[in-house]
Amino acid sequence: MNFRFARHTNDLAKLKTFYTNILGFEVLGSFENHDNYNGIFIGKPNLNWHLEFTQSNEQAIHIFDEDDALVFYPETIEEYERLIFKIRLENIPFVTSKNPYWNENGRMILDPDGYRIIISNLKIK
Secondary structure (H helix, E strand, O other): OOEEEEEEOOOHHHHHHHHHHHOOOEEEEEEEEEOOEEEEEEEOOOOOEEEEEEEOOOOOOOOOOOOOEEEEOOOOHHHHHHHHHHHHHOOOOOEOOOOHHHHHOEEEEEOOOOOEEEEEOHHHO
16 A cells, blocks of 8 residues: 655745755655646655645645654664754754654654654664
């Protein structure tokens, strides 16, 4: 089974930069003017999931809870440290999770839409 997480945004370009240049994912595909929607698929070719972000002339309304998050699990300590270094280099602030579990098992940042992203070190502990 494959999995797609889809979300509407008001700034597709910012999300593309964030998820590719900072988190290291790739643009797997894209589309333009599909019934007034533009979109990109982001992930890695060897995974059976991807993120889809869409934008149209309809305003995206983001409603989320502080416990809503995407969690990414780097495979190695080097990959984890490289991500943390890149986040610091880009001056992206780390935020404290409402759930103390994530404060002990990773670092949390916000994507350009304000959604929480956790870079977890659990796989490498």
